[in-house]
Amino acid sequence: MSSESKKNIDLSVRLGRITLKNPVLVASGTFGYGEEYAELINLNELGGIMVKAVTLEPREGNPPPRLAETPAGLLNAIGLENPGVDVFLKEKLPFLRRFQTAIIVNIAGEKEEEYLRLAERLNQVKGISALEVNISCPNVKEKGLIFGTDPEQTFSLVKKLGEITDIPLVVKLTPNVTDITKIAQASQEAGAEALSLINTVLGMSIDVETRKPKLGNITGGLSGPAIRPIAVRMMWQTFQKVNLPLIGMGGITDAEDALEFILAGASAVAIGTANFIDPKTALEVIEGIKQYMQVKGIKNFKDLIGWLK
Amino acid sequence: MYQIKAKIILNKKIIPEHYKICLDAPEIAGEAKPGQFVHIRAREGYDPLLRRPFSIHKSQGEKIEILYKVVGKGTQLLSRKKIGKKIDILGPLGQGFKVNPGLEKVILVAGGIGVAPLYFLAERLAGYTHWKAEKGSKRQSIINDSSINKNQLDILVLLGAETKEKILCLEDFKNLNVKIEIATEDGSESFKGLVSDLFFQLLSKESQVNLVCACGPALMLKRIAELNYRYKIPCQVSLEQRMGCGIGACLGCTIKGQTGYLRVCRNGPVFEADEIQWNEI
Numbered sequence A: 001m002s003s004e005s006k007k008n009i010d011l012s013v014r015l016g017r018i019t020l021k022n023p024v025l026v027a028s029g030t031f032g033y034g035e036e037y038a039e040l041i042n043l044n045e046l047g048g049i050m051v052k053a054v055t056l057e058p059r060e061g062n063p064p065p066r067l068a069e070t071p072a073g074l075l076n077a078i079g080l081e082n083p084g085v086d087v088f089l090k091e092k093l094p095f096l097r098r099f100q101t102a103i104i105v106n107i108a109g110e111k112e113e114e115y116l117r118l119a120e121r122l123n124q125v126k127g128i129s130a131l132e133v134n135i136s137c138p139n140v141k142e143k144g145l146i147f148g149t150d151p152e153q154t155f156s157l158v159k160k161l162g163e164i165t166d167i168p169l170v171v172k173l174t175p176n177v178t179d180i181t182k183i184a185q186a187s188q189e190a191g192a193e194a195l196s197l198i199n200t201v202l203g204m205s206i207d208v209e210t211r212k213p214k215l216g217n218i219t220g221g222l223s224g225p226a227i228r229p230i231a232v233r234m235m236w237q238t239f240q241k242v243n244l245p246l247i248g249m250g251g252i253t254d255a256e257d258a259l260e261f262i263l264a265g266a267s268a269v270a271i272g273t274a275n276f277i278d279p280k281t282a283l284e285v286i287e288g289i290k291q292y293m294q295v296k297g298i299k300n301f302k303d304l305i306g307w308l309k
Numbered sequence B: 001m002y003q004i005k006a007k008i009i010l011n012k013k014i015i016p017e018h019y020k021i022c023l024d025a026p027e028i029a030g031e032a033k034p035g036q037f038v039h040i041r042a043r044e045g046y047d048p049l050l051r052r053p054f055s056i057h058k059s060q061g062e063k064i065e066i067l068y069k070v071v072g073k074g075t076q077l078l079s080r081k082k083i084g085k086k087i088d089i090l091g092p093l094g095q096g097f098k099v100n101p102g103l104e105k106v107i108l109v110a111g112g113i114g115v116a117p118l119y120f121l122a123e124r125l126a127g128y129t130h131w132k133a134e135k136g137s138k139r140q141s142i143i144n145d146s147s148i149n150k151n152q153l154d155i156l157v158l159l160g161a162e163t164k165e166k167i168l169c170l171e172d173f174k175n176l177n178v179k180i181e182i183a184t185e186d187g188s189e190s191f192k193g194l195v196s197d198l199f200f201q202l203l204s205k206e207s208q209v210n211l212v213c214a215c216g217p218a219l220m221l222k223r224i225a226e227l228n229y230r231y232k233i234p235c236q237v238s239l240e241q242r243m244g245c246g247i248g249a250c251l252g253c254t255i256k257g258q259t260g261y262l263r264v265c266r267n268g269p270v271f272e273a274d275e276i277q278w279n280e281i
């Protein structure tokens, strides 16, 4: 019998300078700034919270409808609605800091300068474990080319951010590229602490009765179980090519789903859309990973990472 | 706000395509206010993926009741749920109707399935169930027995339906001793036309209306809001939008308000009509 008692199981994990008490986070944009879910679950039990994207100025977001359901998937076009960094620091972060969990702040912008000024604003702020750089945004200075689809833009942005801030940088990769490992490598060379993947997959859905797109923004990002195999594949490919710790996400609904990412190379996972379906998902995934380790006789979580045969 | 596995006590068709489901949900029933909703997971598994929102239609003791129309996959699955089984629900969610003390005359306007939350409101207004006073809020979202003289409160309910057969909750309203007027689109019962047209006709006759509460298709609500604006009568509407989380976290369910986007699930679903930018609807 190689079974471990649950007490001896160590779920803590380090992603460079970022320490997590367990490898299960909640994904940006699916958990707001924690206030609402705090009414339903104990946030102290989470490995970390990746907060909704913050921008330099407040953003109103896209016209409704912003959501459309597809088979086992969800299309969204929220448009980065957020109150801006000042309100975030004044009204949202103090609440989040009350919890014993890593706070990872997702930052977004339309120009390099916006990211850089955001990083400046956040640099001296206490209680932020990492910045997650959302590079799935169009760069208005480069004719709307998405930062994260171009290795050079990604390198330049991450490099400059690293020069401005001491906070560890997690670069969040978009799957809407031909070869995700190229962007992963560019991020590594630029000094990223870790990578997170994947952001949503670009999609579209049409109401054939009204002959209108189902989203006000016409196109949107697909999330949920429908994208999981894409995300697992990208995790596995990226794990082969870079030496950075990886945070996996994309359609995780239970521990088995999470373990797919971990075996493919993820050092941590994040729960996104599944929070909407069952707010307890992240907590159940933590329990399920423990159970798996117990059954497989594994004491340290890090032994699971990339354990694929 | 609670997430519970609620036992199904009853789930039956009342007229074609329309069902009532009664759930054992003590925590939710204890706190539910008219206009609030629950977010229901129609099945385990991931198609349909998301929960579905439904207004609380009745709340008595430890039970709540939902009145729903089958329109797609989720409601279809719900209609096939057997008594005794449990379903996962989140609630009570959102802001309900807000009623000030000193109310004398209120008109409730229901279009089709929009009657669901309005029955709950009428029942509480008619004083059938005790309504606790909510402390600390600017207005009272709840009336207690002393703040309203029941004998003076005049409740008029307008029920709109396509045909006579599709009129919902008529018997329930009759039992509340409220005044009822009916509009059918095909004229098979009473007024022929839309319930908003009936409302318009009555409004020109009725005096001293303190409040109008409405729920139904978006265009009906828009029409009613415009009329109320013209007549300067306070009006509250219960709006719908596609929902993700249902609790205010995802910003997926917004509609355009006068001051920016509003989350239907958290800032609503009941809004003051003048909070909404109706030209965007």
Ligand SMILES: Cc1cc2nc3c(=O)[nH]c(=O)nc-3n(C[C@H](O)[C@H](O)[C@H](O)COP(=O)(O)OP(=O)(O)OC[C@H]3O[C@@H](n4cnc5c(N)ncnc54)[C@H](O)[C@@H]3O)c2cc1C
Pocket (backbone or CB within 6 Å): B037, B048, B052, B053, B054, B055, B056, B066, B067, B068, B069, B070, B071, B072, B073, B074, B075, B076, B113, B116, B117, B239, B240, B241, B242, B243, B269
């Ligand atoms: C706050 C709130 C309270 C509600 N209360 C009730 C209620 O008491 N009783 C009731 O029967 N229904 C109510 N609804 C509507 C109900 O949520 C939808 O009918 C249900 O989600 C449809 O699910 P489905 O899977 O059966 O249909 P789907 O397959 O998802 O959709 C079928 C059709 O209905 C349309 N539709 C679905 N949901 C909505 C929506 N939210 N708004 C506009 N159009 C929609 C779709 O566009 C599609 O054409 C409420 C909605 C909200 C937001």
Ligand SMILES: Cc1cc2nc3c(=O)[nH]c(=O)nc-3n(C[C@H](O)[C@H](O)[C@H](O)COP(=O)(O)O)c2cc1C
Pocket (backbone or CB within 6 Å): A027, A028, A029, A030, A052, A053, A074, A076, A078, A080, A106, A134, A172, A198, A199, A200, A222, A223, A224, A225, A227, A249, A250, A251, A252, A270, A271, A272, A273, A274, B244, B250, B252
């Ligand atoms: C409603 C919604 C809003 C999101 N907002 C953001 C965001 O602000 N920043 C970001 O980097 N990712 C955002 N995402 C992407 C998620 O963080 C995640 O990468 C993606 O949804 C895949 O995970 P999932 O399938 O588990 O949801 C959002 C996703 C959803 C569904």
Ligand code: FES
Pocket (backbone or CB within 6 Å): B242, B243, B244, B245, B246, B247, B248, B249, B250, B251, B252, B253, B254, B263, B264, B265, B266
């Ligand atoms: S449904 Fe998520 S904010 Fe309203």
